[in-house]
Amino acid sequence: DSGVTQTxxxxxxxxxxxxxxRCSPRSGDLSVYWYQQSLDQGLQFLIQYYNxxxxxxxxxxxxxxxxxxxxxxxxxxxxSLELGDSALYFCASSAGTQQGYEQYFGPGTRLTVT
Amino acid sequence: xxxxxxxPQSLHVQEGDSTNFTCSFPSSNFYALHWYRWxxxxxxxxxxxxxxxxxxxxxxxxxxxxxxxxxxxxxxIKGSQPEDSATYLCAFRAAGNKLTFGxxxxxxxxx
Numbered sequence: 001d002s003g004v005t006q007t008x009x010x011x012x013x014x015x016x017x018x019x020x021x022r023c024s025p026r027s028g029d030l031s032v033y034w035y036q037q038s039l040d041q042g043l044q045f046l047i048q049y050y051n052x053x054x055x056x057x058x059x060x061x062x063x064x065x066x067x068x069x070x071x072x073x074x075x076x077x078x079x080s081l082e083l084g085d086s087a088l089y090f091c092a093s094s095a096g097t098q099q100g101y102e103q104y105f106g107p108g109t110r111l112t113v114t
Numbered sequence: 115x116x117x118x119x120x121x122p123q124s125l126h127v128q129e130g131d132s133t134n135f136t137c138s139f140p141s142s143n144f145y146a147l148h149w150y151r152w153x154x155x156x157x158x159x160x161x162x163x164x165x166x167x168x169x170x171x172x173x174x175x176x177x178x179x180x181x182x183x184x185x186x187x188x189x190x191i192k193g194s195q196p197e198d199s200a201t202y203l204c205a206f207r208a209a210g211n212k213l214t215f216g217x218x219x220x221x222x223x224x225x
Contacts, residue, residue, distance in 0.1 A: 002157065033213070043158070043203065043215040056212045090157060103148065103213075105157035 003027065004093050004106035012112045018079040021109045025072055025093030031055070032074040033094075033103060034066055038087035049074055050097050081113045116140055118206045120216035127194045127223050134190040135219040137204030141185035146207040149178055149189055152218070153200045161189075161202075194223045 003026035013019055025032050034046040036059075045058035049068035060066075063081075068074040078085060088110050092103040119138045127133045139147065146165045150158040162171040167182040175192045191198055201218040208214075 002159070042217050043205075045213045045215070048212075058212055092158075102160040102163050104160060105150075107157050 002104040002106065004029075004091060004104050006089075006091050006106040006109050008109060009107065010110045010112070012114065013081060014114055015081055015083060017081050017113075018077065019081065019111065021076040021078070021089055021091075021111070023074045023076070023091030023093075023106060025074070025091075026104055029093035029095050029104070030072065031094045031097050031101070032068055032072070033092040034060075034074070034076050035090040035092065035105075036087045037090065037108075038084070043090070046076070048097075055097060078111070083113050086111055086113045116206060116208065116212075116214040118204065118214050118216040120202075120204055120219050122219060123217065124220040124222070127191075127198075127221060129194060129196060129223055129225050131194055132190065132192045133194055133221070134188050135202065135221075137187045137189070137206075137216055139185050139187070139204070139206035139214075139216075140208070141183060143208045144182045144185075144206075145209045147180055147182075147187050148205040148207065148213070149187070150203040150205065151176075151200045152203055158203060189219075191221070194221075196223045196225055199223045 005024045031050045033048045046060040048056040066076045090108045091106045094101040149161040152158040164180040169180040205213045205215045
């Protein structure tokens with residue numbers, strides 16, 4: 001158990017809908033990262049937050065947005081869902097952003113868009 | 115687009131044998147290199163974070179080396195055991211915090 005929690009574990013929804021995925025980092029970690037793993041691609045970095053502020057952006061679609069709240073939990077919002085958005089979404093946390101910090105992954109949320 | 119390559123894609127190892135595999139990454143703008151172990155139906159587990167050229171890290175029977183000048187890292191498993199079966203991912207971190215993952219090396223240890 002990494003100490004990172006994600007809810008829900010599974011989510012099934014229809015095309016065009018909007019969903020919110022939630023992540024709570026390990027106690028004391030200030031940085032949160034979101035990743036997407038779809039069937040035909042490896043692990044793709046989406047976005048990173050540090051202490052409430054966006055720090056880095058990866059291959060995140062405009063239909064997706066994220067935020068980190070004052071209590072450090074983070075939410076990933078996915079809207080106008082398409083079949084291709086079906087994937088495993090991981091959240092990871094680290095204590096800081098300096099180069100030596102490890103990232104600890106949560107169990108993931110499996111999103112199925114039908 | 116950053117190119118992070120892992121080879122081989124998969125390998126079968128006999129229990130007790132040692133093995134190693136490679137992660138290649140851009141030699142410029144290096145910030146850190148992460149190694150993860152990812153078992154099926156679980157989440158990636160952090161193995162090492164390597165930041166300095168010449169770094170060598172060890173955790174039990176698993177060790178890793180880093181060459182930032184030529185852009186590669188090796189992961190070694192000594193005396194492989196069935197529980198070492200997993201996909202091993204490397205991730206290159208450039209300045210600016212973005213992490214780019216390799217495709218992984220899938221290791222299957224046969225008893």
